[in-house]
Amino acid sequence: MAISGPLKLNFQLMGADGPAIGPGKAMVLEAIEQAGSISGAGRLIGMSYRRTWLLVEALNKDWRERVVETRPGRGKEGGAQLTPFGSALLSDYRAIEGRMMAAADGEDLQRLIEARKGED
Amino acid sequence: MAISGPLKLNFQLMGADGPAIGPGKAMVLEAIEQAGSISGAGRLIGMSYRRTWLLVEALNKDWRERVVETRPGRGKEGGAQLTPFGSALLSDYRAIEGRMMAAADGEDLQRLIEARKGED
Numbered sequence: 001m002a003i004s005g006p007l008k009l010n011f012q013l014m015g016a017d018g019p020a021i022g023p024g025k026a027m028v029l030e031a032i033e034q035a036g037s038i039s040g041a042g043r044l045i046g047m048s049y050r051r052t053w054l055l056v057e058a059l060n061k062d063w064r065e066r067v068v069e070t071r072p073g074r075g076k077e078g079g080a081q082l083t084p085f086g087s088a089l090l091s092d093y094r095a096i097e098g099r100m101m102a103a104a105d106g107e108d109l110q111r112l113i114e115a116r117k118g119e120d
Numbered sequence: 121m122a123i124s125g126p127l128k129l130n131f132q133l134m135g136a137d138g139p140a141i142g143p144g145k146a147m148v149l150e151a152i153e154q155a156g157s158i159s160g161a162g163r164l165i166g167m168s169y170r171r172t173w174l175l176v177e178a179l180n181k182d183w184r185e186r187v188v189e190t191r192p193g194r195g196k197e198g199g200a201q202l203t204p205f206g207s208a209l210l211s212d213y214r215a216i217e218g219r220m221m222a223a224a225d226g227e228d229l230q231r232l233i234e235a236r237k238g239e240d
């Protein structure tokens with residue numbers, strides 16, 4: 001979910017079985033990039049290991065190329081990193097999201113922002 | 121939810137108590153415009169009378185001006201229409217949404233669309 005002030009954006013690109021990428025999966029990819037493992041990524045974003053792992057599985061299934069590469073390790077301790085394809089996917093998603101947020105701005109948005117109650 | 125091919129957009133403008141406008145409320149406003157009553161609007165979009173009515177109440181509470189005006193009538197049969205403010209709110213929301221959808225387009229989006237599986 002991209003958030004800018006009072007504006008919240010949830011944008012998804014649908015695949016054959018539901019969203020192939022959306023805010024949740026993008027957040028997981030970012031967290032893997034930072035944490036270097038699926039378990040570390042889950043801890044970083046407050047998501048259970050199981051749910052994080054399921055989102056990674058879905059990502060690897062829904063795209064033509066692998067998105068996350070896992071390295072062998074003991075159970076949850078194995079490392080994980082984005083493939084070059086996964087990095088490009090994440091940065092494309094963020095770029096599109098950024099353009100959409102920028103496009104929201106305008107007189108009409110300012111008018112709506114000011115017309116809400118309790119925002120004196 | 122604005123949908124264009126595989127792209128789904130949910131954009132919300134937050135108020136003091138949650139989204140002041142978003143896809144669900146915009147849909148209700150459009151349905152009231154078409155149906156001329158809250159009950160008719162609910163039928164049009166497959167939403168219960170109660171939920172439709174609650175969204176209208178929230179809209180009338182969250183903005184500085186009334187968004188929907190109800191006309192007296194027997195129970196659920198009373199009519200409803202957008203105020204001039206409500207019409208302007210809906211059209212501003214749709215305009216912002218349209219710009220955001222248009223801004224999504226680009227080489228990166230095309231790349232993502234083609235990189236999904238099962239879309240030969």
